[in-house]
Every structure is written in structure tokens, then in C-alpha cells.
Amino acid sequence: EAEELLLQVVETCRKLFGEDHRETEYSINNLAWTYRRRELWEKAERLEVYVLEKIRTRFGEHHSSTWTAMGNLSHTYRNQGRLKEAGDLDLQRVALQEQSLGEEHPTTIASKEDLAWVYSSEGKFDKAKKLQKDILKLSARVFGEESGVFRGFSANLATTYREMGHWKKARKLLERLVEACRKAGTEKSDGALDNMAALATMYRMTGHLGKAEALIKEVIEGRTELVGRNHPWTMSDMSILAATYRDKGQLKEAEELLLEKERANEYGRSRPAILRHMGILAGVYRDQERWKEAEDLERRALRTSMDVFGEENPDTLLTMNNLAFTLHAQGCVDEAISIMTECYELRVKVLGSQHRYTISSLECLEEWQSEHRGS
Incomplete structure (x- = not known):
């Protein structure tokens, strides 16, 4: 309904004021904002490119309205996985702002x-x-x-x-931030909860699972008070708790938590939250050697990630990597090698040949190919 109303407003402004009037541009901006909120990135992009060119022509490169339009388009590019285009636009924006x-x-x-x-x-x-x-x-x-x-x-x-991979530096920095928020009495604010969630993730990654569990439960409690239990931010925190359960070997608790959210459909329209959820649940299935369930979930996640973010998005490539492992574990060696080859080539393009994820893909691919030749 909001989209239909805004489309009518845009058409009305075009008829009353013309294509180049500020009211028309303002109405188009509002429509683009609605598309961004609904994660309709291609529709948002078309409008944002149009608005940027109009504003740039009217005000020039050094006007704040031009920078805002550049920022909006960059945000959309980032969510499409078009990182080079986003980076080029941000570089231009920074240079212009430093000058002005x-x-x-x-x-x-x-x-x-x-x-x-x-x-x-x-x-x-x-x-x-x-x-x-x-x-x-x-x-x-x-x-x-x-x-x-x-x-x-x-x-x-x-x-x-x-x-x-500098986990000690990351953990120490986050610990200082969390401690500062506690001293200031602001540990229930959005920013503090974000830092606490990040610290919980670091504890999990470094094997401090008890600390991770206690901290992320505190975050979930605070976030629930702030935005509600069904908010995508809270859902993201609960994914961290599920991942912690998985690392502790509490696979039943992890699965129950994830399936509870899936049944309740509480992830809303937040595609990143949905994909994180699917990735962790697939990992729980892999840990239990429930390969077919893991495969089905990873194929769904890969389709969704490709549709939303594109094949060159790092999260898409992680899902592709995990699917290849699941297929290999089931003896589907040819398809696993094919998918891992594509994953490796895209990681070289997106991340570079020296990135640790790229190197990991290459090592895995070479091992599988060697095993396949010897069989």
C-alpha cells in the first residue's frame, strides 16, 4: 500500500511540477527509501542513480545533497554485493568532503x-x-x-x-569497550549491546564458551527489553547463542532454539538474519551427520543469497563453501569439486589470492582433486 501511494505521489509531482522539480526528486527519494526498507535493491538502485544524476546536475559535486545521494546509492550497492562500485563511490565522496x-x-x-x-x-x-x-x-x-x-x-x-585472525587484539579491545559502558551505566544501549554481542562471538571463537553463553544471554535480555524478542537484532543475538550451544556440543538445544524461530517466522524480512539462521542450523545438522537435511538447507540458503546479494558476496561464497563440504561428505565428489572450484575462483576475484578463505578453498580443492585422481 505504501509503495502504491508513493508511486501515485511521484506521478502527481511529475504532472504538477515537472521532472526536474525538487518536490519530484523528494518524492522519488521517498520511494527509493521504501524500496531499501523492503530490500528491493534493484528498484532502489534505479531510482537512486536517477536522483544522484539530477542532484549532481543541479547542485554540483560539492553539495551535501549530492553526498547524501551518493551515500544512499553506495548503501544499495553494498547490499547487492557490488562492493567495488560501492567503494568507488565512497572514495569519491570522501575526497569531495575532505576538500569542502x-x-x-x-x-x-x-x-x-x-x-x-x-x-x-x-x-x-x-x-x-x-x-x-x-x-x-x-x-x-x-x-x-x-x-x-x-x-x-x-x-x-x-x-x-x-x-x-588477530583474535587477542579484537577481544581486548572489545573487553575495554564493554567495561567502559558498564562503568558509564550505558550497557543497555544499542551500541553497548552490539559490542557485548561481538565480544560474546570472540569468546566463542577463542573457546571461552561459558563466558560466551553468559554474555550473549545478557545481551538477549537487554535487547528484548529495548526492541522486543521478535526484532531482527534480537534474532541475530539468538543465532550467536545457538552457535555457542553448537560449539558446546549441545546440539539439541541449538536445534530447538533455531527451529523455534523458524516455526514462529520471527525473522521478518531481514534476509541476513534468515541466512545466518540457516547457516547455523545446517552446521548443527552436519555435526549430527544429517547430511541430506544440511544439504537441503544449504541449497535453499545459497539460492536466497544469490538472489539477494549476488554470487560475489562473501556470505554467498561461505554458503557455497559449506555446501561443497556437505556434498563431499555424502560422496558426491564431482559436484563438490565443481562447486568448490567456482567458490575458489570467485574468492580470488573478490577477496584476492592471499586471503585466508581463498587459501583454505584452494587447499581443500587440491586435496579433493588428488583423492579423486587416486580413486
Whole structure:
């Protein structure tokens, strides 16, 4: 209904004011925002490209409206898995803002953080780390080290450390952030809960499963009070708890928690939350050697991820990798090798040949091919 109404508004504005009037552009922007909320990325992209060109022509490159339009389009590209296009747009935006506003302006700093996110998603972790350290220095001067903004940027650096395999650095940084929030009495805020969830994940990854379980349960309780139990953020936290149960060998508890949410259809329209859920549940099935159930779930997850994010998205490639392992375990060697080959080639393209995920895919592929030749 909202889409139909906004489409009518756009047509009315075009008739009353013309194609180039600000009211028309404003109505198109509202429609694009609705598409973004509904995760209709292709529809959003078409409108955002149109709006950016109109605004750029009217105001020029150095106007804040142009930067906002560039940011909206970059956000859509990121959600489509089109990271290079998002990064190119963010680079332009940062350069323009540094020229017009200076490097210490909050708008410039925020755009740099968007660019760092793209670098990290592309697997360019050295670039992401360098930029995020620069951002921290700038935000310490502009906002102060006790500010929520500084803490948010620190948490993003911790995520980069985690992806680089620097788990000790990531854990220590997150522990400092969580402790600072507890001292300030802000541990129930969105940002603090995000940091606590990230720390719980680090505890899980480093084998501190008791700490992970206790902390993520605290997060779920706080998040439920803040946004409700059925919110996608809470669902994401519950996926972390399910993954912790899985690591502890409590497969029944993990499966029950995940199936409870699936039966209740409580993930809403959040595709990332759905895919995380499916990935963890498939892992629970693999651990129990319930290969066919794992395969069916991973095929569904791969189709969904391909449709929503495209084949070059890192999460799509992770799902592809897991499906190949499941097929190999069932003796479907030819299909497993075929899928892993595609996964490896795409990881080289997206992440580079030296990324740890790319190297892992190559090592696995070479092992399977060697076994297959010898059989």
C-alpha cells in the first residue's frame, strides 16, 4: 500500500511540477527509501542513480545533497554485493568532503568509516585497518574517547582484527569497550549491546564458551527489553547463542532454539538474519551427520543469497563453501569439486589470492582433486 501511494505521489509531482522539480526528486527519494526498507535493491538502485544524476546536475559535486545521494546509492550497492562500485563511490565522496569540509568534519569521518567497511568486506583488511586507525585518531579529537561515536568506531576496528585472525587484539579491545559502558551505566544501549554481542562471538571463537553463553544471554535480555524478542537484532543475538550451544556440543538445544524461530517466522524480512539462521542450523545438522537435511538447507540458503546479494558476496561464497563440504561428505565428489572450484575462483576475484578463505578453498580443492585422481 505504501509503495502504491508513493508511486501515485511521484506521478502527481511529475504532472504538477515537472521532472526536474525538487518536490519530484523528494518524492522519488521517498520511494527509493521504501524500496531499501523492503530490500528491493534493484528498484532502489534505479531510482537512486536517477536522483544522484539530477542532484549532481543541479547542485554540483560539492553539495551535501549530492553526498547524501551518493551515500544512499553506495548503501544499495553494498547490499547487492557490488562492493567495488560501492567503494568507488565512497572514495569519491570522501575526497569531495575532505576538500569542502576538511578531514575532521563528522560527515567526512562517517564516510571514511563506510569506505573502511567496504574494504573489510572485500577482504582488504590491511587497508581497512589503516583507515580505521586514522578514523579513531580523528574521532578522538572531534568527539572524545568517551563518546559513543568513538566506541562504535573502536568496535569496527575490533571486527577487522577478528577477520584478520588477530583474535587477542579484537577481544581486548572489545573487553575495554564493554567495561567502559558498564562503568558509564550505558550497557543497555544499542551500541553497548552490539559490542557485548561481538565480544560474546570472540569468546566463542577463542573457546571461552561459558563466558560466551553468559554474555550473549545478557545481551538477549537487554535487547528484548529495548526492541522486543521478535526484532531482527534480537534474532541475530539468538543465532550467536545457538552457535555457542553448537560449539558446546549441545546440539539439541541449538536445534530447538533455531527451529523455534523458524516455526514462529520471527525473522521478518531481514534476509541476513534468515541466512545466518540457516547457516547455523545446517552446521548443527552436519555435526549430527544429517547430511541430506544440511544439504537441503544449504541449497535453499545459497539460492536466497544469490538472489539477494549476488554470487560475489562473501556470505554467498561461505554458503557455497559449506555446501561443497556437505556434498563431499555424502560422496558426491564431482559436484563438490565443481562447486568448490567456482567458490575458489570467485574468492580470488573478490577477496584476492592471499586471503585466508581463498587459501583454505584452494587447499581443500587440491586435496579433493588428488583423492579423486587416486580413486
